[in-house]
Amino acid sequence: MVLDHEFxxxxxxxxxxxxLISKGNEVHVxxxxxENKVLEETFKGAFVHRRKISxxxxxxxxxxxxxxxxxNFWRNFLNPLVASNKIDAIHIHDxxxxxIGYDFSRKYGLKFVLDLHExxxxxxxxxxxxxxxxxxxxxxxxxxxxxxxxxxxxANTVIVVVEEAKxxxxxxxxxxxxxxxVSNTLNIEHFELPKSKPDSDFITLLYAGGINKHxxxxxxxxxxxxxxxxxxxxxxxxxGSGSYLDELKSFAVRNGVEKRVYxxxxxxxxxMQIYIGNADICLIPHIKSDHTDSTMPHKLFxxxxxxxxxxxxxxxxxxxxxxxxxSGLIYAFDDVENFAECVKRxxxxxxxYQQMQxxxxxxxxxxxxxxxxxxxLNAIYAE
Numbered sequence: 045m046v047l048d049h050e051f052x053x054x055x056x057x058x059x060x061x062x063x064l065i066s067k068g069n070e071v072h073v074x075x076x077x078x079e080n081k082v083l084e085e086t087f088k089g090a091f092v093h094r095r096k097i098s099x100x101x102x103x104x105x106x107x108x109x110x111x112x113x114x115x116n117f118w119r120n121f122l123n124p125l126v127a128s129n130k131i132d133a134i135h136i137h138d139x140x141x142x143x144i145g146y147d148f149s150r151k152y153g154l155k156f157v158l159d160l161h162e163x164x165x166x167x168x169x170x171x172x173x174x175x176x177x178x179x180x181x182x183x184x185x186x187x188x189x190x191x192x193x194x195x196x197x198x199a200n201t202v203i204v205v206v207e208e209a210k211x212x213x214x215x216x217x218x219x220x221x222x223x224x225x226v227s228n229t230l231n232i233e234h235f236e237l238p239k240s241k242p243d244s245d246f247i248t249l250l251y252a253g254g255i256n257k258h259x260x261x262x263x264x265x266x267x268x269x270x271x272x273x274x275x276x277x278x279x280x281x282x283x284g285s286g287s288y289l290d291e292l293k294s295f296a297v298r299n300g301v302e303k304r305v306y307x308x309x310x311x312x313x314x315x316m317q318i319y320i321g322n323a324d325i326c327l328i329p330h331i332k333s334d335h336t337d338s339t340m341p342h343k344l345f346x347x348x349x350x351x352x353x354x355x356x357x358x359x360x361x362x363x364x365x366x367x368x369x370x371s372g373l374i375y376a377f378d379d380v381e382n383f384a385e386c387v388k389r390x391x392x393x394x395x396x397y398q399q400m401q402x403x404x405x406x407x408x409x410x411x412x413x414x415x416x417x418x419x420x421l422n423a424i425y426a427e
Contacts, residue, residue, distance in 0.1 A: 045090075045135045046122065046144065047075040048105065052087060053313075055342055056161065056205075057137060059231050063418035064425065065089045072129055074122055078102060091129075095121045108140060109187050118144045126152050133157060133425070139164035139188075142195035149200075157424070158199040161228075163212065165189045166335035170258050193217070201424055206361040209338040226421050230345035231414035238321025238350055247271075247278045247391055250323035250352075252316055252343060255286030258336075260329035260357055262292065263380050268301040270384035274391065278304060283319050285310045320350050325372075325390060328356040332377045337361070345412050348404030353397060355386045365412070371404035 047057060051073060061071050071090040076097040077083075083094045101117050108114040118141060126134070126148055133155040136145035142158050149156035165188040196202050196218045203226050204210050210223045242248055251261060261282060271278040282292070282305065289307065296302040311319065320326065326347040330336045336359040344362060347354050354372030356362045366372045373386040390397055 045071065045073045045137060046118070046141055047073065047137045048118075048141050049075065050077060050079060050081070051075040051092065054137075055231075056228055058088060059414050059418065060135075060159075060226075060421055061088055061090045062231075063414070063421050066418075067422045067425070069425065070129075072125065072131065074125055076102070076117075076121075093121075093125055105140065106183050109184070109191060115144060119147070122148060126154070135159060137161065139192055139195075142191070142199070146195055146198045155200045156198070157201045157203060158195060159203040159226075160196075160209065161205060162339040163209065163335050165192055166333060166338070170333060170335060196222075203421075203424070204338075206338065206340045208361050208364075212334075212338050224420065224424055226417050226424075227412070228340050228342040228345070229412045229414050229417045230342070230349055230408055231418075232349065232409065233414075235346065235349060236317060238317045240318045240321030242322055242324045244276070246276055246324075247274060247387070248322055248324050249278065249280045249327055249355075249387070250283065250319055250325070251281070251327045251329065252283040252311075252319065253341070255282065255284050255292065256288045257291075258331050258333070259286075259288070260331045260377055261288075262295050263357075263378055264327060264329045264383060265292065265296050265301060265305055266299055267380040267383040267387075268304055269299055270381055271387055274388065278387070280305045281308055281319060281323070282306065283308045283311050283316065320346065320352060323352055325387065326352040326354055328354060328359075328362055329377065329383070330357050330359050330362075332357060332359050340365075345408050348412070349408040351401040351405050353390050353400040354404070355383065355390070365407075369403050369407035369412075371400050371407060 052058060064071050073090050073092045075094055077094040078097060081094055085092050097117060101113055104111060104113040131154060134145050134148050135157040136142055137159050138161050145156045145158060148154060165185055168183060168188060169185055193216055196213060202223050204223060205228050207225055210225055213223050214220060268278060268280055293307060296305045328341060328344060340361045348371050354366055356366055356372060356374055357377035358374050363374045366374055373390060375382040375386050
């Protein structure tokens with residue numbers, strides 16, 4: 045497995061490692077480190093190999109389709125690893141290193157699996173760093189779209205996280221039998237249900253994750269203004285960090301809700317369990333786009349399994365799961381009054397609230413869990 049980021053953590057990768065090792069596979073993980081982590085160690089039974097990456101090489105990744113520096117780093121890193129460990133398959137996580145996967149599959153006669161966690165070209169279209177003058181010079185979206193099509197066609201198997209992503213690739217002309225769905229579901233065995241409970245003196249809303257403009261938190265903050273007529277006050281906890289944090293804080297002040305919005309910063313997994321337990325409702329307010337219409341956040345299944353009704357924006361995969369399982373409500377991503385109405389509908393109907401709690405837990409236990417998706421991954425490798 046090849047990851048172009050620090051590892052651990054990465055819940056999806058960790059789950060895949062565990063599933064593959066359970067069937068007798070030997071798993072090696074290659075990743076860079078900017079944090080001076082040890083260069084060799086074992087993690088959950090996998091052999092983790094790291095190489096220090098310079099700031100220049102790391103920064104050059106945005107221009108990897110135009111200049112060879114980043115790809116050369118990976119070639120030099122992987123050549124001795126693949127040659128000395130008798131590798132049978134190379135599993136590339138996300139699109140940027142697809143070329144490396146294909147090159148090594150040809151050089152060493154390996155099977156090439158391309159695991160697309162998200163719609164990478166669509167993500168780059170929204171990213172701040174690619175929308176600057178320099179970013180547009182270094183990273184061409186048309187070039188990334190062509191690159192994606194090229195290497196999806198060259199991979200032995202392309203893994204995606206939702207059916208909507210499969211449909212997108214089919215429309216691009218990727219062969220149907222090549223595309224497999226292995227979703228970002230919850231590994232129940234490793235998820236401890238929160239012991240903390242909501243405070244009845246408040247209605248507590250929770251968002252956890254990255255903080256950038258495309259997460260849609262600005263619409264939630266504006267929507268808080270329309271929740272002043274409930275029997276108890278509403279408070280909104282934002283847990284996480286990111287480039288849009290200062291703008292959101294200013295936005296809360298401009299909307300007069302700064303005393304009801306709590307920016308808690310990044311928290312550990314254990315701390316996050318407490319926040320989930322304390323919440324009445326958990327939120328996934330992402331702005332609807334061709335990126336969010338073809339990916340699935342893992343936290344949706346954490347919230348559902350923990351018995352938390354979910355209020356989410358109308359991104360296709362999330363909308364499908366929430367509606368099919370009746371585990372929450374969906375609102376139009378930029379309709380702040382629609383969002384506020386969803387909060388009221390859930391909190392004013394105790395029996396519906398309890399039904400959504402039960403529905404979410406049951407759906408994850410029976411359908412949206414890693415026991416099922418881990419078997420799908422192993423079936424791919426068994427072939």
